[in-house]
Amino acid sequence: MKVLSQTSKYGIRALLYIVSNPSTGEYVSIGEITKELNLSFHFLTKIFRELTNKGILYSYRGPSGGIALAKPSDQIMLIDIVLALEGEDYFDNCLLGFPGCGVEKPCPVHNFWKGIKEDIKSHLCNTSLAQLGEKILAEEVRLFD
């Protein structure tokens, strides 16, 4: 059951690393993140580039450069990241792939699936990086192996 692409998963995990590791400097280097989370440096760089282009991150080149959240972590919602990386049409899908499935021509599981998508969407809309970061810091959950 692959709901999010690797791109989104890595992106979110990396942002959670940032918010749960209050750093000394203004910017966090991508190299540090990928070392800690054991991700591909080049792949995460590409993912972050997308988030920078979408205005979710700032980036800065050169020594002690890196990336930083463009907004306070309590104002960055999971939905922002998911839509930026998966596309704005992320929720426009029919579970069974019925051509033209919609309100006028619903597939046999349309209403059920609509409800599930609303649950997921509302959770992503109401969950900030800060909230998840706090959970990690409170050791209710773990970021690493």
Next chain:
Amino acid sequence: MKVLSQTSKYGIRALLYIVSNPSTGEYVSIGEITKELNLSFHFLTKIFRELTNKGILYSYRGPSGGIALAKPSDQIMLIDIVLALEGEDYFDNCLLGFPGCGVEKPCPVHNFWKGIKEDIKSHLCNTSLAQLGEKILAEEVRLFD
């Protein structure tokens, strides 16, 4: 948001065609189904082969052969088809791809995601081909374009 593979989507749609088109003969030919649903004959044949191997369908070769449900349609649940085609570990996933995410080491969205998966699973467990076929026949929803 791709939750089911094309394999599962086509498989379920094709089975719904069968249950919503009470046929004259014992077997329905794959060619008829793919013509009506505009699917690839060879691809659906491969999908049905898997369902036949898993005991969900019977198949019969030769003139007026085809495939048939191995059980009454009210005893075939969506979950049976999904697990047969996606694998038994379909629900063993972490939304964010945290390595080792589980009860002892939950990721920051573990409990939320667990709940969603349970909702989906229970719906798939409680929905039979017959139920969806009835919806289609009652024209509450549509199978075709």
Next chain:
DNA sequence: CATATTTAAGAGTATTAATTCTTAATTAAC
């Protein structure tokens, strides 16, 4: 038994997603 119809099996190809690699641009520090 010859022919037509149908599924079985799996090799082969194409498309998409994931990952890696190469080169360039920016910036700090000496």
Next chain:
DNA sequence: GTTAATTAAGAATTAATACTCTTAAATATG
């Protein structure tokens, strides 16, 4: 200004999924 550290950009590769094609086997009918 030279060097080192860092992200930017996107080409190139690999892997996974989706789809197509070929050949074989089974079966009904004349």
